Amino acid sequence: MAEDMTTPLLSDSEAPADADAPSVCLTSPTVAILGSGDFSRSLAVRLVASGVRVVVGSRCVNRLPSGLFPEAVELRNQEGAVSQGVCLVFMALFPEHYHSLMGLRSALAGKVLVDVSNAEEIKINGPSNAERLAELFPDSIVVKGFNTISTWELQTGAHDGSKQVLICSNSTEGKKKVVQLSRQMGFHPVDMGGLSSAREIEVAPLRLFPSWSGPVVVTFLLFLFFYGYGFLRGILLPFLAQGQNAFYRLAVDLVNESLPAVALVTLALVYFPGLFAAWLQLWRGTKYRRFPSWLDNWLQRRKQLGLLSFLCAALHGVYSLCRPLRRVTLLRLVNTAYRQVKAGTEEPWDELGVWRSELYLSCGVLGLGVLSLLAITSLPSVGNSLNWREFTFVQSSLGYIALTLSIMHTLFFGWDFAFHIEAYPFYMPPSYLLAVVLPCIVLVCRCFLLLPCIFTRLTRIRRGWESKRNCPVLQHHHVVANGIP
Numbered sequence: 253m254a255e256d257m258t259t260p261l262l263s264d265s266e267a268p269a270d271a272d273a274p275s276v277c278l279t280s281p282t283v284a285i286l287g288s289g290d291f292s293r294s295l296a297v298r299l300v301a302s303g304v305r306v307v308v309g310s311r312c313v314n315r316l317p318s319g320l321f322p323e324a325v326e327l328r329n330q331e332g333a334v335s336q337g338v339c340l341v342f343m344a345l346f347p348e349h350y351h352s353l354m355g356l357r358s359a360l361a362g363k364v365l366v367d368v369s370n371a372e373e374i375k376i377n378g379p380s381n382a383e384r385l386a387e388l389f390p391d392s393i394v395v396k397g398f399n400t401i402s403t404w405e406l407q408t409g410a411h412d413g414s415k416q417v418l419i420c421s422n423s424t425e426g427k428k429k430v431v432q433l434s435r436q437m438g439f440h441p442v443d444m445g446g447l448s449s450a451r452e453i454e455v456a457p458l459r460l461f462p463s464w465s466g467p468v469v470v471t472f473l474l475f476l477f478f479y480g481y482g483f484l485r486g487i488l489l490p491f492l493a494q495g496q497n498a499f500y501r502l503a504v505d506l507v508n509e510s511l512p513a514v515a516l517v518t519l520a521l522v523y524f525p526g527l528f529a530a531w532l533q534l535w536r537g538t539k540y541r542r543f544p545s546w547l548d549n550w551l552q553r554r555k556q557l558g559l560l561s562f563l564c565a566a567l568h569g570v571y572s573l574c575r576p577l578r579r580v581t582l583l584r585l586v587n588t589a590y591r592q593v594k595a596g597t598e599e600p601w602d603e604l605g606v607w608r609s610e611l612y613l614s615c616g617v618l619g620l621g622v623l624s625l626l627a628i629t630s631l632p633s634v635g636n637s638l639n640w641r642e643f644t645f646v647q648s649s650l651g652y653i654a655l656t657l658s659i660m661h662t663l664f665f666g667w668d669f670a671f672h673i674e675a676y677p678f679y680m681p682p683s684y685l686l687a688v689v690l691p692c693i694v695l696v697c698r699c700f701l702l703l704p705c706i707f708t709r710l711t712r713i714r715r716g717w718e719s720k721r722n723c724p725v726l727q728h729h730h731v732v733a734n735g736i737p
Contacts, residue, residue: 281433284309284333286353287344288316291368294406295342295398300324302437309333311352330356340364340429342398347381350388361391364426368398371454382420382450393426395419396450397434397441400457416440418456420449466549467556471564474517478510478683485680493678504578508571513687515564516658519623520691522558523651525550527697534710537719555630558651562627565620565658604667612664619657622650652698655691662688 281304285292288310299306300322308321309330316327326336334341334356341360343350347369353360367382379387386394397419405415417439421427431441444453461468483506490496525547532547533539543551575581592600629635629646638646662684669675670685700706 281305281340281436282307282336282338283340283342283433284336284338285342285344286330286333287342288320288327289344290403291406292342292344293321294403295344295368296321296325298406298437304433304436307333307336307338331359334359334363338363340366340433342366342368343385344368347384350385354388357389357391360389362393364393364395364423364429365389366395366397366430367450369454370399370457371451374455374458376451376455380447380450380454382447382454386422386447393421393423394447395421395423395426395430396444396447396453397430399454401439416442418442418444418453420444420447420453422447463553464556467553467560470521470557471514471518471560474514475510475564478513478687479506481680481686482506482509482683485678485683489678489680500580504571504574508568508575509683511564511568511571512662513683515561515568516662516687516691518557518561518564519651519655519658520694522554522561523655523698524690524694525554527694527701530701530710531697533713534706537713537721539713539716540718559627559630562623565623569616569620608664608667612661615657615661615664619654619661622654622657626651626654652695656695659688659691659695 283299283304284307285296286309288308292308296306296308305326306324307326307328309328309332310316311330313327313329321327326333328336330353341363343365365385367385369381371381380396382394382396386392397417400418401415417434419427419430419434419441420443421430427443431443434441483502486506487498487501490498529543529547529551532543542548626647629638629643635643666682666684666688670682675682701710
């Protein structure tokens with residue numbers, strides 16, 4: 253029975269032949285890798301673990317120390333590696349060394365050459381590395397791929413399929429071979445089209461958080477504004493006008509005052525573009541007209557803005573928890589106790605102050621909790637487990653609840669201080685009063701959209717209905733269908 257289990261169900265002579273199948277040679281694959289650097293070694297480890305026979309070609313085989321590659325890998329010179337009956341060759345060397353392989357042009361004819369190189373800079377002048385390789389080896393099939401996979405990701409396991417492999421080529425046959433091999437290695441291949449797409453693929457690893465640059469800049473500018481405003485209002489002007497030295501507040505107090513303002517405004521910026529898009533659809537009377545490019549980019553950056561808002565809110569919570577540990581807080585407590593003893597006050601109690609602190613702390617904790625839930629569900633591993641209705645409920649409904657709780661936290665903190673003249677030194681309002689303006693506008697606009705007369709019209713537009721000025725032909729057909737001339 254053990255021998256029967258190792259016997260294939262169909263022998264080679266009995267296996268059905270598919271006349272239309274492409275002539276791929278990966279049934280019993282042998283892959284060559286030209287180059288013996290770190291990427292070549294990691295690629296060889298991944299290929300061997302995936303059941304692929306690997307031959308590595310190096311300019312000087314004797315210089316390679318023993319144990320550098322797995323034992324299953326054959327080490328040969330470059331000529332010997334490409335003459336082993338392989339049909340797919342990984343070019344694991346820098347583009348400036350492609351010319352050194354010109355002597356192998358005849359040996360590489362008809363083979364698939366996988367270019368794994370990256371661009372040296374984001375702005376590429378002239379053809380891409382893959383296109384230059386195709387010009388040097390016109391009789392070979394050049395496929396761009398695996399350049400977005402790092403050496404560490406190649407070594408994380410033979411069945412780690414969490415990374416995408418971007419592939420492009422002018423040859424459908426060559427792409428099929430690379431796609432099949434990448435799937436065998438546990439990756440997800442993505443066809444990017446012809447070889448002209450290689451330029452975009454080569455610069456992809458060079459971009460540093462391309463979708464985060466705008467949100468990070470906006471958040472940083474907001475922090476600079478509120479920090480500078482607080483410094484001018486609470487430190488610099490009192491020092492110049494009255495000689496009060498409060499520069500110690502720069503390290504903790506001023507940062508802790510700026511972070512919640514930034515978190516609140518950034519959270520409002522998450523939901524403001526959606527409301528603007530809804531009002532724009534109502535005004536146009538159709539959903540089939542494209543949004544302006546700036547609005548479209550804003551809508552695509554809402555996730556990043558939300559995570560940055562959560563970061564600022566979490567930092568604000570940490571800073572607030574550290575307040576009792578500060579020496580200035582201890583000195584203030586001692587001074588307050590001394591004044592109470594000197595005044596003869598035995599049991600001081602401030603009913604309004606107690607209610608104020610209890611309410612704004614409770615709203616702040618609840619708001620941070622809901623915001624944490626939004627941040628967790630934005631993770632791909634969590635968001636993919638939710639259907640569209642669940643994801644929309646968390647990100648939209650609970651998001652507005654988090655925004656409401658954050659506004660209440662700010663208003664309870666301010667209490668009635670905004671109505672006192674003492675709150676406006678040098679005719680400058682408190683920073684929290686500035687931070688609450690945009691979130692309140694967002695909530696008011698959202699409430700208007702929930703009115704039945706507006707909500708019904710918006711729902712019809714999003715289901716395909718158009719106003720008469722946008723689609724007069726459909727309105728005419730509707731009239732004729734009802735028998736009206």
